[in-house]
Amino acid sequence: MSSMPLTPQPELRRLGPADLEAVVAIDAAAGGGSRRDYFERRLAAALRDPVRHLQYAAQDGRDLAGFALARVLAGEFGRDRPALLLEVIGVDSGRRGRGVGAQLLAALESQARSQGIGELWTQASWRQDRMLRFLARAGFDLAASHVLACAVQAARGADAEPARDRHETRTMKEGDLEAIVRIDRRLTGRERLDYMRSLLSEALGRSAVRVSLVARCEDSIAGFAMARMDFGDFGRAEPVAVLDTLGVDPGFARRGIGAALLSQLFINLAALGIDSVETAVAREDFELLGFLYRAGFGPSPRLAFVKPLAA
Secondary structure: OOOOOOOOOOEEEEOOHHHHHHHHHHHHHHHOOOOHHHHHHHHHHHHHOOOOEEEEEEEEOOEEEEEEEEEEEOOHHHOOOOEEEEEEEEEOHHHOOOOHHHHHHHHHHHHHHHOOOOEEEEEEEOOOHHHHHHHHHHOOEEOOEEEEEEEOHHHOOHHHHHHHHHOEEEEOOHHHHHHHHHHHHHHHOOOOHHHHHHHHHHHOOOOOOOOOEEEEEOOEEEEEEEEEEEOOHHHOOOOEEEEEEEEEOHHHOOOOHHHHHHHHHHHHHHHOOOOEEEEEEEOOOHHHHHHHHHOOOEEOOEEEEEEEOOO
16 A cells, blocks of 8 residues: 655744745735844844843755744733744745744744743734634734724824823933833832843844933933834734833822823824734733823733743
8 A cells, every 4th residue: 555755844043134035925925924123133133142132043955944033022012921933924825834933933932842841922913814723823822912903093082192291202222221220120019121131222222213212300211111013923914012111110100200201202103104003911910001091091902912932
C-alpha cells in the first residue's frame, strides 16, 4: 500500500532585512494594502534590540511561507511581570492549512520561555473570524483586560481646557527619565528603570513620532503619558495612537494633571491626522477605568487574549 509523501516543513529562522519585500507582499495579499513603512520600522527595531523584539520567518525552499513579529512587554498597560506580545502573524495564501502559523507560534513560545517569560498576549477584532479561530486552536483565552478606544475629535471638549490651561505640558525629553522613574516608583512600588528607559528611547528614536508628554506643576514634573504611534499591529490598516502608560505623582493627585496630559495628547494627535487612541486596562483597576471613561474612552471592538506558557 502506497502512502502520500509528507510535505516538508518550512525551516524556521530569525527574520532579517532581506525578508522585507516578501513580508510586505504576504501581508498585502491578506489585508488588501501595503504596510511597508510599518514593517520597515519593526524590522529595524529588531536589529537594534533583538532580545526585546522576537521576529521569525518560515522559509519554504526559496520562498517565505510566513512570518511572525512579537515584542517583550515589561510594564506597558500596568503589567507587573514580563509577557510576549504577538504583534502580527502572516502566512502565504498558498501555504495556509499546513501548520505554518502554528510552527511560528511555537518558535515564539520557545524563545519566550527561554527568556523567563510566562505569558503570550495579543489582540484581535471580534470581526477577524480567521484570526479568532487560529487563536482558539492555539490555546488562547480572553484576557482579564479591557481594551479601550477614544475618538480624538470626540474627546477634545471644553471640559478639558481648564486643566490644560492650569498646567504646562510639553513633549518628553531624555532628561525627564529620572522624574518619570520616580513617579512610577511611587505609583507601583517597583523600580522599573530599564523599562522606562526603553520606552523613552523608543519615544525619542529617529523614526518615532514624538507624542509622549510630561506635565509640570510647582516647578517639577508631576505626571507623564507614554504614547506611541501604531501603524500596523494586530492587522490594523489605519494608524492609531497607543497609550502605554499614564502616571501622575500622588503628591499632585486630583489637580487635573491626568486630564491636562490627555487633552494635550488629543490636540497633538489631531494635528497629526490621527483619529483614534487605544489602551488596555486591567479589569480590576477601577480608578483608571473610571478616569478614562470620563475622558471619553469606551469599549474597543478589539479583544485581548492571553496564553500561559508552561515552563
